[in-house]
Amino acid sequence: MRIPFAQIDAFADAPFTGNPAAVMPLTAWLDDATLQAIAAENNLSETAFLVSDGVAADFALRWFTPAAEVALCGHATLAAGHFVLSSGDARTRVTFATRQAGVLEVARVDAGYTLALPAWTPAAKDLGDVAATLGVADPVATLWHDKGYALIVAADAHAVRALDPSPAALATLEPMVAVITAPGDADSASDIVSRVFTPGFGIHEDPVTGSAHAVAVPYWAERLGRTRFNAFQASARGGRLSCSLEDNRVVLGGACVTVIEGTFLLP
DSSP states (O other): EEEEEEEEEESSTTTOOOOOEEEEEEESSOOOOOOOOOHHHTTTSSSEEEEEEEESSSSSEEEEESSSBBBBOOHHHHHHHHHHTTOSSOSSSEEEESSSOEEEEEEETEEEEEEEOOOOOOOOOOHHHHHHTTTTOSOOOOEETTTTTEEEESHHHHHHHOOOOOOOTTSSOOEEEEEEEEEEETTTTSEEEEEEETTTTEEEESSSSSHHHHHHHHHHHHTTOSEEEEEEEEESSSSEEEEEEETTTTEEEEEEEEEEEEEEEOO
């Protein structure tokens, strides 16, 4: 079987920045074990699989890390939207039906795209053990969302950039998406900064995480007193996102760059 393959840097203004995702359109769903094996072979933070839908949305969409299927992935959805909308089709927006996050939409805006995700508002919870494991001293706040997202608010952007949790320390945490965030500064040229660690999903640190902002944006909108702001994810690759809270949706903006196109050969 020959499967079209594209590797796309999402939330990226140039190649080798943002978060790489594989996008692979299928004519029909393969079994879950094969999808997981393909994602492990790709060895990227996410592989997005598309199947034409035409009922609930334009496409059905699923995402796999090298280790597991996930409930929501923002950067791979943005990459999938870029894949479809740059294919020569005249459409300017595309919808994706997902299993746990509802229908998501990617729309072309100028030279980039917007991505509408569900707004997952976190609630205050004592996560002192998680903050300590990550190396966040005296967090300003700790919050949790039942989809498996821990939001740890640090005092400043320097504290976020200085984090260096070891893989051994992260392995002690239960599977979660751990988001460490703080107000932005001059170095980040943004309103908020973050880093994201994903123990249990085969990824030490995720470069740029759209789904983390589905949780972080509702918190920051309330704290900043406004619904529009900019974010920078301070990973080694780095990535910039525009953020807005619109009713029950978090709308993220960013650009994509295709870096590889080819064919995946499945025996």
